[in-house]
Amino acid sequence: MRTNTYKIIESIFLNLLVVILIIYIAGPFLWVMSASFQGENELLKKPASFIPENPTTDNYRYVFTGQVPTSYEVTGQLRSRISQEARLIAPALKNSFIIALSVLVINLLFATPAAYAFARLRWKYRTGIYNFILGSRLMPAMAIAIPYYVIIQSLKLMNTHLSLILVHSALTIPFSIWFLTLYITSIPRDMEEAGLVDGCTYFQVLQKIVVPMIMPGLVAASAFAFMASYNEFLFARFLTTSIVSQTGPVIISSISGNPDVSYSLISVCLTLAMIPPILLAITMRKWLTEGLSSTITFR
Amino acid sequence: MSATSTPLEKLRATPRPFFERFYPYGFILPALLIIGLFTIYPVLYALRISAFQYVLTKPNSHPFIGFKNFEDVVTSYYFKTALINTSVYTIASVAGVILFGLLVALLLNSKNRSVNVLKIIILLPWAIPAVVAGLMWKWILNSDFGIFNAVLYSLGAIDSYIPFLADPNLAKLSLILAHIWKEGPLAAIFLLAGLQLIPNEYYEAAKIDGGSSLSVFRFITLPLLRPILLVVLVYETMTAILTFDLVYVLTGGGPGDATSLISWFAYAEIFKSLNLGTGIALSIIIALITLVLIFLYMRALRTEDTIS
Numbered sequence: 001m002r003t004n005t006y007k008i009i010e011s012i013f014l015n016l017l018v019v020i021l022i023i024y025i026a027g028p029f030l031w032v033m034s035a036s037f038q039g040e041n042e043l044l045k046k047p048a049s050f051i052p053e054n055p056t057t058d059n060y061r062y063v064f065t066g067q068v069p070t071s072y073e074v075t076g077q078l079r080s081r082i083s084q085e086a087r088l089i090a091p092a093l094k095n096s097f098i099i100a101l102s103v104l105v106i107n108l109l110f111a112t113p114a115a116y117a118f119a120r121l122r123w124k125y126r127t128g129i130y131n132f133i134l135g136s137r138l139m140p141a142m143a144i145a146i147p148y149y150v151i152i153q154s155l156k157l158m159n160t161h162l163s164l165i166l167v168h169s170a171l172t173i174p175f176s177i178w179f180l181t182l183y184i185t186s187i188p189r190d191m192e193e194a195g196l197v198d199g200c201t202y203f204q205v206l207q208k209i210v211v212p213m214i215m216p217g218l219v220a221a222s223a224f225a226f227m228a229s230y231n232e233f234l235f236a237r238f239l240t241t242s243i244v245s246q247t248g249p250v251i252i253s254s255i256s257g258n259p260d261v262s263y264s265l266i267s268v269c270l271t272l273a274m275i276p277p278i279l280l281a282i283t284m285r286k287w288l289t290e291g292l293s294s295t296i297t298f299r
Numbered sequence: 300m301s302a303t304s305t306p307l308e309k310l311r312a313t314p315r316p317f318f319e320r321f322y323p324y325g326f327i328l329p330a331l332l333i334i335g336l337f338t339i340y341p342v343l344y345a346l347r348i349s350a351f352q353y354v355l356t357k358p359n360s361h362p363f364i365g366f367k368n369f370e371d372v373v374t375s376y377y378f379k380t381a382l383i384n385t386s387v388y389t390i391a392s393v394a395g396v397i398l399f400g401l402l403v404a405l406l407l408n409s410k411n412r413s414v415n416v417l418k419i420i421i422l423l424p425w426a427i428p429a430v431v432a433g434l435m436w437k438w439i440l441n442s443d444f445g446i447f448n449a450v451l452y453s454l455g456a457i458d459s460y461i462p463f464l465a466d467p468n469l470a471k472l473s474l475i476l477a478h479i480w481k482e483g484p485l486a487a488i489f490l491l492a493g494l495q496l497i498p499n500e501y502y503e504a505a506k507i508d509g510g511s512s513l514s515v516f517r518f519i520t521l522p523l524l525r526p527i528l529l530v531v532l533v534y535e536t537m538t539a540i541l542t543f544d545l546v547y548v549l550t551g552g553g554p555g556d557a558t559s560l561i562s563w564f565a566y567a568e569i570f571k572s573l574n575l576g577t578g579i580a581l582s583i584i585i586a587l588i589t590l591v592l593i594f595l596y597m598r599a600l601r602t603e604d605t606i607s
């Protein structure tokens with residue numbers, strides 16, 4: 001009887017803990033999404049309501065078409081809170097996508113053969129170059145910000161997609177190489193040896209035998225590279241000067257600096273910016289979790 | 300294999316040893332070129348600038364001043380503040396992240412059915428950009444219209460709205476709370492991976508011996524989790540020391556200098572005071588601090604290995 005009561009109390013306590021954690025983790029997301037469907041006049045009430053009382057898609061319509069939501073036309077003061085900047089989020093996210101997808105492709109093309117060379121082939125300077133590539137990530141971003149600016153300027157690439165594609169690739173490839181090297185080391189090599197005996201070149205072995213075997217690893221590496229580029233802020237902040245190449249985080253940060261901006265519009269921008277990574281994180285949960293886990297459990 | 304071996308037959312005749320020698324170099328060359336360009340030049344450039352006076356408001360005078368920039372940084376009004384703020388922030392947020400991660404990992408590792416939702420949402424804060432997380436929290440904690448204030452007010456916990464980001468101590472706490480929210484999930488995934496490495500037999504043996512769940516955690520889980528815990532600890536320490544995006548969006552280093560961390564001061568020197576020399580000198584100091592930490596971590600891991 002005593003153990004039974006104890007068990008019930010324990011289970012109540014555990015479930016309560018889980019609920020609190022879920023509110024802490026998911027609450028901010030749900031609130032921002034909910035707020036993006038509320039009019040500004042509703043949001044500025046005290047206290048604000050978590051669930052929209054008069055749900056509206058006006059805020060989204062404004063961001064995509066420029067049609068001012070009706071809730072702003074009520075008073076002049078609210079009108080001034082409309083921020084043109086919010087309308088930049090759609091092109092900014094398009095830039096983010098172009099850059100992140102290019103970075104993903106470059107990571108796969110550059111990191112896969114390099115990882116294969118580190119994991120399987122024996123050659124001079126192998127350890128030295130491996131350490132150099134991994135060590136390159138130890139430079140603090142702030143120290144290399146100015147030199148990066150100088151490089152991009154002398155390549156005449158300021159304010160272009162290509163500048164961020166290059167910089168983000170340089171920042172993400174070391175992790176991809178490390179991750180894929182661990183992955184390739186962990187798979188059996190009999191098939192590759194058979195391929196070599198059959199007369200395949202190393203490139204053919206990589207292409208026809210190794211790549212199909214490390215598919216899950218490549219999927220995870222792609223997702224990591226995409227997310228890292230999509231989320232990067234500091235370099236995107238000062239290598240871009242206009243909406244031609246500014247990315248989602250740059251626009252978000254500049255909106256956050258505006259003290260008068262409408263909170264409904266902020267919510268729309270935040271919601272739009274977080275949809276891609278959320279979809280990725282949910283649909284690819286298994287690969288991401290396994291990929292992350294393997295980086296820490298590998299010895 | 301048989302399907303692919305036929306077309307490859309004719310390649311057998313190629314003089315293998317000669318070509319093979321160049322394959323590894325060909326494989327690494329593209330990656331090495333791009334990483335080399337964005338590593339060697341920036342490091343040399345940064346080292347050079349740190350030894351010159353480089354103030355953008357004086358564009359035509361860059362005299363060599365040796366270690367004067369480093370001297371200026373160390374004796375500056377902000378250096379002590381930066382070290383204190385960053386240390387407090389690092390200790391508090393790393394402790395928070397590890398506790399959060401451990402708690403979530405233990406829950407996810409239990410057979411409890413209620414954790415399924417947690418399993419799905421745990422990666423979300425990790426997946427979104429830090430500036431998005433920062434702006435989300437900035438608005439949630441807003442002193443006039445924030446939902447956190449609204450919830451506390453509706454529950455009757457407070458009489459009037461609290462200015463979370465305007466009070467120095469509350470702003471620090473808010474920054475740490477947002478940091479734990481953003482970084483805790485990764486720690487949870489890492490620690491969960493560590494928990495899953497512990498063989499089930501240990502737990503079964505403890506069950507037979509009648510150990511309570513607390514003593515199982517204390518005498519089985521914790522010691523076996525140590526190596527992973529150590530790696531997470533160091534990774535999270537470095538993440539905390541280098542925190543920048545979140546500060547930039549959430550507090551802007553304020554109120555006053557309350558939430559100005561060392562990276563924020565480096566940013567302010569370079570982009571606000573336009574003093575590249577001291578800004579880069581400060582960045583190099585940050586790099587040295589992290590290098591020392593990595594060195595200590597490598598040593599700790601090595602002793603860990605020799606013990607076990």
